[in-house]
Amino acid sequence: MGTIEQLRDQWINPSDVSTILMAIGGDVVQNAFAQGTGQPYTPVCFSFGCVAYAFTTLVNIIGDGRLLPSPDYPVKVFNLESGYARENKNWVVGRLLRDIESQVSRMRPLNDNTGIRISVFEAIENENNPTQFSWSFMHIIGAIMTLLQLGVATIPIALDRQWGVMFITIIGTLLIQIAGLLPQWRAEKLPNGQKSKDCYALTSGNGSTDIVVVLGRGLCLNLEEMSASQSPRINRPWEKFQRLSQPLDLEKMADSNRLGTRGRKAKTFHGFPLGFRLTQITCWVLSVLWLLLLVNVAASTDYTWCLLGIGAIGMFQNAWLAAVELPSAERNLPLYHCDTIMTHKVMDGIMDFDITYGRGVPLMEEFFPGRLHDEETEWWRGNKDPYDDIREKHSALRDVPRSRKRAIPTSTLDPSLEEKRKSWFDVDQPKSLSRINYEPSTRWDDLRTRDRPKGSTASPRKQ
Numbered sequence: 001m002g003t004i005e006q007l008r009d010q011w012i013n014p015s016d017v018s019t020i021l022m023a024i025g026g027d028v029v030q031n032a033f034a035q036g037t038g039q040p041y042t043p044v045c046f047s048f049g050c051v052a053y054a055f056t057t058l059v060n061i062i063g064d065g066r067l068l069p070s071p072d073y074p075v076k077v078f079n080l081e082s083g084y085a086r087e088n089k090n091w092v093v094g095r096l097l098r099d100i101e102s103q104v105s106r107m108r109p110l111n112d113n114t115g116i117r118i119s120v121f122e123a124i125e126n127e128n129n130p131t132q133f134s135w136s137f138m139h140i141i142g143a144i145m146t147l148l149q150l151g152v153a154t155i156p157i158a159l160d161r162q163w164g165v166m167f168i169t170i171i172g173t174l175l176i177q178i179a180g181l182l183p184q185w186r187a188e189k190l191p192n193g194q195k196s197k198d199c200y201a202l203t204s205g206n207g208s209t210d211i212v213v214v215l216g217r218g219l220c221l222n223l224e225e226m227s228a229s230q231s232p233r234i235n236r237p238w239e240k241f242q243r244l245s246q247p248l249d250l251e252k253m254a255d256s257n258r259l260g261t262r263g264r265k266a267k268t269f270h271g272f273p274l275g276f277r278l279t280q281i282t283c284w285v286l287s288v289l290w291l292l293l294l295v296n297v298a299a300s301t302d303y304t305w306c307l308l309g310i311g312a313i314g315m316f317q318n319a320w321l322a323a324v325e326l327p328s329a330e331r332n333l334p335l336y337h338c339d340t341i342m343t344h345k346v347m348d349g350i351m352d353f354d355i356t357y358g359r360g361v362p363l364m365e366e367f368f369p370g371r372l373h374d375e376e377t378e379w380w381r382g383n384k385d386p387y388d389d390i391r392e393k394h395s396a397l398r399d400v401p402r403s404r405k406r407a408i409p410t411s412t413l414d415p416s417l418e419e420k421r422k423s424w425f426d427v428d429q430p431k432s433l434s435r436i437n438y439e440p441s442t443r444w445d446d447l448r449t450r451d452r453p454k455g456s457t458a459s460p461r462k463q
Contacts, residue, residue, distance in 0.1 A: 026053025028315075030069050031322035033180060034091055036142065038133030038189065042180025043142020043321060045149060046172035047314025054283075054290040057179075061283045065233045065276065068188045073098040077227040078201040078366070080213070080359035085366065089229035092189050092331060097202045099325045100335075101210050108340050110209060113397065116349035117342045118211045120357065121328075121335035123220035124417055128332055130194055130240040131186045136330050138321060145317040146173060149310045156303040164296070165306050171293055179286055183244060184279045187237040188229070190332060193222030199359055200224065206367050213357070214335065221333050232276050238266035244275040336417045344398050347376060348391060352402040 029049040036043045060066055073094035078085045088094060104119045128134060153166040196216040200223045203211045214220055230236050238244050245264040266273040272280075297307065328335045339356070343349035346367055354360025364380065372380070379387040388401045 025049060026051075026056045027069070028318050028322050029053035030056065031072075032318040033185070034068050034189075035095075035321050035324065035326065036138055037180045037182075037185035039135060039139065040181065041139060041143070042177055043139045044176050044180060045142060045145045045314035045317045046169060046176060046310065047318050048311040049315065049318065050172060050176060051290045051294055054175075054179075054287050058283050058287045061280055065231055066188060066229075067182065067184050067232075067279065068092070068229075074204045075202055075227070076205045076366070077223055078203075078362050079224045080199040080201055080362055082198075083362045083365075084224070085362065086224065086227055088227040090188075090227050093202070093223060093227050095326070096328060096331055096333065097204070097212055100202075100212050100328060102325055103327075104210070104212075104337075104340070107337075108342065110342075113344050114209065114342050115344050116209060116211065116346040117340065118213060118349055118353050119337065120213045120215065120339035120341070120353075122215045122338050123217055124334045124336050125219055126194070126221075126329075126332050126334055130192075131183070131190065133186070133189075133332060134330055136326070138324065138326075142317065142321070145313055149173075149313050152306055152309050152313070155306050160302070162302060164299075165303055165310070168293065168296055168307065169310055171289075175286055175289055175293070178282065182279050182282060183241060183275050184232050187232055187241070187275060190240070191222045191226040192236065192240050193225050194220075194332070196220040196222040198222070198224070199357070201359075201363060203363075203366075206369070211353075211363065213353070213359075214333075215338075215357075232279070233272055235266035235268070235273055238273045238275045239264045241266075241275065244273070334417065348398055348401070351379060351387075355402040 026049045029044065029047065030053055032044045033042065033053075057067065068091045071088055071091050071094035075088035075094050075097045076085055077088055077093065100119065100121075104117070108117065108119075110117060149169055150166070153169040156162040156165050195218050197218045198216045198220070200214045200216065200220070201211055202214070202223070214223065232238075245266045248263050248265050266275070268274060269277045341349050341352050341356075343352065347364075350360045350363050350367065353363065361380070368376075375387040375390065378384075384401075384403050388403055391398050391401050392404065
């Protein structure tokens with residue numbers, strides 16, 4: 001048989017589909033699961049990457065024990081109440097910053113003269129329970145694509161009464177839904193602390209032009225805990241599940257003063273949380289079932305174009321789901337956009353933020369770790385006039401300092417949230433929220449102690 005005949009036969013009825021199936025990586029499928037899990041229905045379609053994903057997940061569970069992928073967007077998380085900062089290790093926090101930055105960029109795009117853009121949000125009430133996510137448009141699109149796959153799978157049945165393609169599609173879809181139902185997805189995607197009062201800043205770090213600030217108001221996910229990404233091998237992430245944890249005997253725990261405890265302890269099985277053991281067993285079983293399904297795919301020699309079409313639909317749907325931008329509310333963090341600070345100089349923007357919200361010191365130390373100019377040092381010590389005079393003199397480029405125009409701007413990217421909002425400025429707050437009661441680590445000795453009463457002392461921070 002000549003080359004032309006071989007190519008013609010291959011394009012009429014492609015063979016060795018299993019090679020195509022195994023050649024495509026499962027990282028896209030993993031990201032799709034990370035986006036879509038949290039409800040009884042997972043909007044991930046059967047695709048060529050599912051087999052590779054199943055075995056990659058098995059390796060991860062044996063290794064670090066995680067289902068979520070590693071963060072794909074750099075984030076540094078600041079607790080502006082305490083001044084502590086940590087590098088993010090949670091995939092969801094990275095996507096949260098990525099999507100908010102994209103949202104703000106459409107509404108308030110940067111221009112050539114913008115050095116920094118600080119977007120300030122207030123957390124509002126999240127109506128979901130501690131382990132629940134909302135239904136959204138991605139579930140609708142996932143259901144439509146799955147129905148389309150099943151429609152393609154009916155072609156061999158209608159033409160030749162061959163049900164092999166339909167069998168493969170249904171079994172693959174069921175295996176995906178079983179994987180998406182694992183409670184460990186929610187354990188990793190949500191922190192225990194979901195009513196935080198702290199103020200958080202998210203940024204890609206020094207050199208970034210964007211800072212996203214979230215004012216907690218007792219309604220915010222604990223982004224600091226979330227960014228630590230605690231291992232699912234320990235009890236802590238499972239305490240928020242009623243069925244996978246049990247109440248503690250508080251009388252025996254009278255001497256315990258662990259902050260943030262919910263008075264529950266994860267149920268264990270052979271030394272590990274029951275939820276994690278469930279994930280391990282399920283991943284082993286799913287890996288075997290995917291391997292058996294692969295054998296059936298290799299045995300399917302008729303209507304392979306239908307099977308390839310079904311896999312292609314799943315591939316494109318998975319790719320879309322893995323990359324799609326989601327509103328923060330769909331990550332259980334509904335936000336109200338109340339302010340945007342855009343300035344030519346980064347220092348000007350952080351100073352304006354400190355004037356309005358009193359929390360600029362940790363950001364200043366991140367973006368300016370070296371020695372400041374004399375007038376900048378004096379500004380942070382409380383003598384603002386020398387720096388503000390210079391800035392006001394060049395106000396055509398640098399705008400008038402907020403210290404000399406104390407108007408509080410209010411705006412929103414989602415007007416529907418207005419009725420749920422109780423403004424940050426409507427609740428009682430300390431006069432200066434940037435005071436930090438530990439010793440300075442910078443060269444300007446009294447930078448962080450400017451709000452302390454005279455004569456007060458503080459012991460050095462413990463390492």
